[in-house]
Amino acid sequence: MTLLSANLRDNLLNSLLPELCQLIPAQSIITEIEQLRTFECDAFTTMRQLPLLTVLPETIEQVQHVMRCCYQLNIPVVARGAGTGLTAGSMPVENGVLLGMSKFDEIHDIDLNNRTALIGPGVRNQSVSDAVAPYNLYFAPDPSSQLACSVGGNVAENAGGVHCLKYGLTVHNILELELVTIEGELITLGSAALDAAGYDLTAIMTGSEGLLGIVVKIRVKLLPIPTSTRVMLAAFATIEDAGDAIAAVIGAGIIPAGLEMIDQTGICAIEELMHAGYPTDAAAIIICELDGSVAEVEDELNNVIAIFTHLNATDIQIASNAEESKRIWAARKAAFPALARLAPDNYIMDGTIPRRALSQVWKQINQLAEQYQLQVVNVFHAGDGNMHPSILFDASDEEQHQRAFELGTRILELCIQVGGTISGEHGIGLEKINQMCLQFSSTELQQFHALKQAFDAKQLLNPGKQIPTLARCSEFNAMHVHQGEMPFPHLERF
Amino acid sequence: MRQAISPPSLMAMTQDQAHDHAQALAEQVRQAYVKKQPLAISGGGSKGFYGLPVEGETISLCDYQGIISYEPSELVITARAGTPLHIIEAVLAEKGQMLGFEPPHYDPNATLGGTIACGLSGPRRPFSGAARDFVLGVTMINGKGDILRFGGQVMKNVAGYDVSRLMCGAQGTLGVLLEVSLKVVPIPNYEETQVLNCTEAEMHRLLSELGRQPLPISATLFHDDQLYIRLSGTAMGVPSAARIIGGAPLRDEHLWSQIKEQQHPFFQSEQICWRLSLPPAANPIPTEIAKDQLIEWGGAQRWIYSEASDSDILQWAEANGGHATAVDRGIRGSTRFHPLSPALLSLSKRIKQSFDPAGILNAGRLYPDL
Structure with a gap:
């Protein structure tokens, strides 16, 4: 200093x-x-x-x-x-x-008749579900960090998790927020009813990364725990087959509770650490979880097996009990520790793309990886198109660190070009603030700043995060990438 | 897995025409911004009753039509704001899909843009989500005439503030919607409605008990001591849930569309109908406030006719954790929304100002000052 x-x-x-x-x-x-x-x-x-x-x-x-x-x-x-x-x-x-906000860790009220809980923002995500489990209820958003992360943080980031295709993100699972403004005023947004008068300000607060106000109370929605849950794992010989299988499941009108995909490098890394019985010779595996009443799940399970078999699955494993389901999921959730063994550092991307572009983007990521001479492993929330390509590198090598960062930017540009976004669930913070200049035009960024101004005229709340200044964008020298208008003309579009 | 879509039926205009049309609309807003000329945004005119009267030069979206992209396996549809809602629903139905929030039309001219701007949802709302829950992205014109794009066509997107959802229910006061991307859902394979005789208290008890079980309930209605529960799901799941719920199967196929479109006899009155939005298990509305009532959404949406004063109705709703709206579908510009607290109103004004600095977009439709 x-x-x-x-x-x-x-x-x-x-x-x-x-x-x-x-x-x-x-x-x-x-x-x-x-x-x-x-x-x-x-x-x-x-x-x-x-x-x-x-x-x-x-x-x-x-x-x-x-x-x-x-x-x-x-x-x-x-x-x-x-x-x-x-x-x-x-x-x-x-x-x-x-x-x-860690001391705001009290669950103020559990309202069983309305199936809501009023909690402090410092309450851990998992604690909510634990507290209401005796009543056969749970809180749906389940980011991988749910043992440690707070619900206030979930609101700030609009956290997702592996079950959000069916059960939604944080924004779909909260009803009411109490907010302290930068002037110190206490305002209630939303209500205990399903909607509130005026603008939908709970929507704008969710995912606003602490730039608009301080959330001091949250009313969350609680859902009944499904009576039956079945987990299956299917292996495919090519990425295209796996991509087709995912499209076919959704096309058949089935919304699985979880639908994950892992590529071969990922499978091998996980298998080496976890010995979960993942088929290491597969080009990709899909993990599919179905939930609901016993009768519903039985119906859907049979349909999914038929679809996967028809679309050239090379191996299908169906967990026959909770223990086996847990084994399949535990291995998936250990993906990042497993990758950590492959290289000193890894840079996890969070781009989200329309599923139809999956195999294209996957191939292009691999080409880019080759070009940048770095290894990239793909773990993918296939159900909702959220990719987590992980760039493996060694940060002690300054030049390699720089290359990893540039590769990351190229991958995010790709996501935008196919109509996707630079962040599906992790948020922008400072880490991806430059890439915001790729996704948004300067007038869009100005609109974000104007909106921020409405909540925080003095720019005191978490300044410098999430929304880049126009000066920063010109320094980053980034061109706004127009969705579906720039390179890769071979990609089909409407 | 791409589905071939035949352009003539879905693309009401070419890309170039659409581009020119959008530019012309933006130019109209730009001019109005410079001249401080108020604009009244119009679509199909089906929901003119919903809000306060708006004065100004008309900016019409009803020719800005067409489905821009629809890929069933993506569960996403993107269409221009003027696209008739019935066309969107028909295109989805052809692929076994639908809009999960079951929006009311109120008129064959209802458009996608108006539906999202009004943010109205139908019987399925408490069980699968509101209009705002399905909005993934919008392209819009702000009050300065800038064309802006927020959100996108993907399920998860946390880049920047969630402006697209903010547009839902803002009734055009924050921007003119040009295009909307929505998440869509599969049409359930099987649907059935059970009807039970019960009192209002019994209904509340039963629904709160059923709500803690994973049952495929997709709508509820309580009127004249009859509770109707719709189940939507798989061919095995629905009958097994019907056995748990009990009651008798309903044979009337039109009930839910009558409720959604407010064609049910309950709604055929000359009187003002109040909509109370409440926590589902809120107390029964006392008879001195509710002369006659129809309860939807598991108890969370209650329509009443009342002889009580406006302030008594508003106060009761607020004291019970909700809010009230006075709706008269027969007269344009006749809906009155629940007053906002001073703190919320001043924040809302600043938000309005940030999108529409000259205050020209649908000014006063939501509240006199917005």
Whole structure:
């Protein structure tokens, strides 16, 4: 820290601390550099920044007070849930306050008749389902980090998971939000009913990455636990066969609870770590989960088996009990630890594409990988088109690190060109902020900024994240990629 | 797996014509922005009653028609705002699919754009989602005449704020919809309705009990001490659920479309009909407020005729966790929406301002100040 920045920091602390202390107990404010290190990054650990200080409020009034103080003194505020984000979305900003919401971990009310729960944003995703399981209910969004991630974070990122084709994203599973604005005002968005008067502001808040307000209460929707769940695994000799099989299942009117696809490199890496019985000679495998009542699942299972068999599946395994289902899923969920064994670092992409472009994009990713001399492994939420290509590299080699990053950008450009998006569920944060310039035109970005202005005129909430400034885009030298208008004329389109 | 789509039936205009048409619409907004000339957005005119009267020069979307892309295996359809809703539904049905929110038409002229702008959903809403839940992306013109695209044609998309869903129910006050991409769902293989005799209290008890079981319920209706429960699913799943629910099978095939389109005799009154949107298990509405009622959406949507004062109705709805809307389908510009809290109203105004700085788009349709 330079003398100048140390001085600035001291000055800010001197003006902010006495104000904060009027309502916030001293033990809820962290200013020691060593303790602040805990908060310097989220799960995207290559980007770090110490905050000015961290506040861990316990009540809504305290959150309002923090916001009023910061608003008055023009100090930025970054909210943080459990810190499991993958895009540096909750990385602090220099000389800003980090607002840790972990103490808002209370389940206030479980309303069985309306099948909703009113919870604090710091409640862990899995805890919601655990708390309502005795009543045969659960909370549907299930990101892979569900043991650790908070529902407040799920709202900020509009988290998905493996079951969202059938059960939706976070935005489909919340009804009401209580929000503290940057001015410290408390506003209720949505309602306990199925809709609310006026604009649909719960929709705009969900996935807004802490740029519009601080969520302090969430009413979530609860669903009945299906009586029957069956999991199957099918192997295919080519990516095209697997892609066709997925299209055929959906085309037959079946919406599986989960539909995942893994390529050969992924299968081998997972098999080596987990010994789950994945067929390592297959070009791709599909994992398909069906759920519902016993009768429904039986019907659908027979249909899916017929489709896969007809479309050249080389092997079909049907889990005959919960234990076997768990084994198939556990291996899939271990995909990222398995990849971690293949290279020191891996850069996980989150692009989402229309499924029809799958085999094309898959081939082009492999061509690009060859061109950049890096290995890419594909794990794919096939049901909803969310790809997670993982670029394997060694970050200690500066040049290789740079190449991995460029390859990542090329892959995201590809996703946009076929009509997809740069992020399906991880969010933008800082990690993908430059690629936003590829997906959106400058007028679209200006509209985002104008909307932000409506909530946060002073630009104090999580500044510099999610929506790039036009200056940043021209520095990144990125051309807006028009969906379906630029290269790859051989791709069929309407 | 691409399906060959014959252009004449689906593409009402060529790409170039559509492009020129969209540019002309944007130019009209641009001119209006400069002149601060209010615009009244019009589609098929089927939902003119829904909202307050709007004055201004007409900007018509009804010729901006055509399905731009539809791929059944993607579960996504993209079409221009002026495309008649019945055409979209027919094209989907041909491939065994449908709009999951079962939108009401109210008139054969209903368009896709109007349906999304009004954000209305039918009987299936509590069980499979509202219009906004199926919106994946929009192309729109903001109040400055910029053509903007948000969201996309994929199921999951978290790049930027979710502006497309915000457009749903905004009634054109934030932008003129040009194109909409929607998630679609398979038409269930099998459908059946069970009818049971019960009181309102019994209905609430039964539905809250059934709601905790994974049953393929796709609609409910309570009227005159009769509870109707529609089941949609597989050929084995539906009958097994019907046995759990009990009651007798209903033979009337038109009930649900009558309810959706408000052609049921209950709705044939000259009086103003109130829509109360409530938590499904909210208390029964006291008789001094509800003279006559019809309950949909598992209890979450209750239509009433009332002799109580507006403020009593609004207060009761609010005290019970919901809101109320006064609807008169017979008169244009006659719907009154539940007043917003001061904090919410001022935030809504700032949002409106961010999309429509001159305040020219469907000004006053939702609330006098928006």
